[in-house]
Amino acid sequence: MRVNRPELIDSIRAVLPPGAREIESPIVDRLYSVVGGGAPRPGVRAYHLVYADALRLTRTLDFANVLNVLDGDARLFVASLARRRIFVHAGVVAWNGQAIVIPGSSRSGKSSLVAALVRAGATYYSDEYAVFDERGRVHPYARPLGLRTEGSDVAHRHPVEELGGVAGSAALPVGLVIATGYRAGTSWRPRRLTAGQATLALLAHTVPARRAAARALATLGEVAIAATGLRGARGEAGEAAQAILRRLEARNDSDMNADRLLGDRHDDRVRAPEVR
Amino acid sequence: MSRSRLPKSRSSAELVIRELPDELLVYDSTRHEAHCLNRAAMLVWRRCDGATTVDEMAAELERAGLPREAAVVELALDELERAHLVELRKAAPTDRADRVRRSRRNVLRQIGLIAGAAVALPIVQSIVAPSVAQAASCLGPGQVCGVDGDCCSNLCLGVCV
Numbered sequence: 001m002r003v004n005r006p007e008l009i010d011s012i013r014a015v016l017p018p019g020a021r022e023i024e025s026p027i028v029d030r031l032y033s034v035v036g037g038g039a040p041r042p043g044v045r046a047y048h049l050v051y052a053d054a055l056r057l058t059r060t061l062d063f064a065n066v067l068n069v070l071d072g073d074a075r076l077f078v079a080s081l082a083r084r085r086i087f088v089h090a091g092v093v094a095w096n097g098q099a100i101v102i103p104g105s106s107r108s109g110k111s112s113l114v115a116a117l118v119r120a121g122a123t124y125y126s127d128e129y130a131v132f133d134e135r136g137r138v139h140p141y142a143r144p145l146g147l148r149t150e151g152s153d154v155a156h157r158h159p160v161e162e163l164g165g166v167a168g169s170a171a172l173p174v175g176l177v178i179a180t181g182y183r184a185g186t187s188w189r190p191r192r193l194t195a196g197q198a199t200l201a202l203l204a205h206t207v208p209a210r211r212a213a214a215r216a217l218a219t220l221g222e223v224a225i226a227a228t229g230l231r232g233a234r235g236e237a238g239e240a241a242q243a244i245l246r247r248l249e250a251r252n253d254s255d256m257n258a259d260r261l262l263g264d265r266h267d268d269r270v271r272a273p274e275v276r
Numbered sequence: 277m278s279r280s281r282l283p284k285s286r287s288s289a290e291l292v293i294r295e296l297p298d299e300l301l302v303y304d305s306t307r308h309e310a311h312c313l314n315r316a317a318m319l320v321w322r323r324c325d326g327a328t329t330v331d332e333m334a335a336e337l338e339r340a341g342l343p344r345e346a347a348v349v350e351l352a353l354d355e356l357e358r359a360h361l362v363e364l365r366k367a368a369p370t371d372r373a374d375r376v377r378r379s380r381r382n383v384l385r386q387i388g389l390i391a392g393a394a395v396a397l398p399i400v401q402s403i404v405a406p407s408v409a410q411a412a413s414c415l416g417p418g419q420v421c422g423v424d425g426d427c428c429s430n431l432c433l434g435v436c437v
Binding site: 199206209210 | 292294298299301310314401403406
């Protein structure tokens with residue numbers, strides 16, 4: 001990351017991906033250059049410029065746009081090219097030492113479900129990416145939650161503390177993988193997924209699915225074997241959050257008891273997740 | 277046998293395979309599709325070596341505790357062919373009628389509606405692996421967008437800025 005005006009660097013640091021730190025390395029995978037436009041002068045437009053390597057990402061008069069562009073591009077770059085982690089587009093919370101992973105595309109209601117789980121007492125891990133290591137454990141990626149107000153397309157970021165929650169810091173094994181989306185008036189009555197089906201549900205939202213298919217299958221297979229996979233539409237987030245936490249507690253008591261008590265149905269005819 | 281020649285699986289050089297308990301995941305790096313084969317489909321696919329007959333595959337199913345039915349093998353081959361995991365076989369004039377006869381419901385009826393029979397039927401579930409942009413939570417600069425919320429920058433002018 002380089003800038004032409006040193007005073008810009010602090011605001012840029014604030015938008016680097018979670019876990020970013022300074023290192024010394026002779027290898028640069030991606031070089032961002034920010035050219036601050038300086039003070040406006042009469043008759044001269046002081047554009048800010050952002051480059052990734054030799055590619056110009058934006059030319060704007062509003063420095064907030066510089067930060068938004070850097071934020072988005074750096075997160076996507078890390079997610080797609082991380083060498084020792086697999087990034088899956090998902091919400092993640094923790095409950096009693098196990099992670100609940102909710103893969104899903106934008107606007108599937110992930111963030112509102114994650115917020116409801118946090119309000120119900122779960123520890124916040126991420127509302128954007130589940131970051132898996134090769135052992136299938138999920139690592140925190142705790143950006144402020146992006147929540148949309150009803151009728152608005154723009155998500156506003158809220159620190160987890162605003163919801164009365166805390167962010168996790170340790171890598172955890174996964175207890176539940178939940179493929180779900182919001183459907184008004186629905187009660188959450190999920191079907192059990194096999195390990196293979198749960199792997200597909202995760203792979204359908206995996207950032208480097210094509211570039212690192214072998215590594216993704218190996219990692220996500222580990223996750224799916226250890227976790228219980230569930231699939232089904234949900235209604236209101238608060239109600240679904242309570243049901244999900246009950247489900248994880250029952251799983252911890254005994255998977256077989258959970259099946260009996262909670263009336264699980266195995267999903268042997270589940271349709272493949274849709275990919276837009 | 278209705279098959280015009282013996283089924284053969286695609287070249288393994290194009291496929292990434294991950295075994296799970298009683299299932300097989302196959303990633304097709306040419307088509308960027310991922311498939312989940314249940315036990316019956318997995319057993320049939322593993323015998324698609326260009327030398328094994330449908331009857332021999334049915335015997336393999338029986339050894340694994342599944343119904344020994346040629347119709348089940350044919351259904352598996354249909355699913356595997358649809359997923360492009362076996363090399364295309366020469367279509368016989370009667371193929372369409374055969375496929376109708378081999379519908380899941382008809383095969384179930386044929387092997388008897390015993391408890392758990394549905395589990396014994398071969399299933400191949402497939403997805404198209406997403407590109408980076410499809411899997412990302414928001415669109416990067418220069419990508420076509422509909423509304424501001426599509427973009428990482430929250431600013432959409434036809435393409436994300």
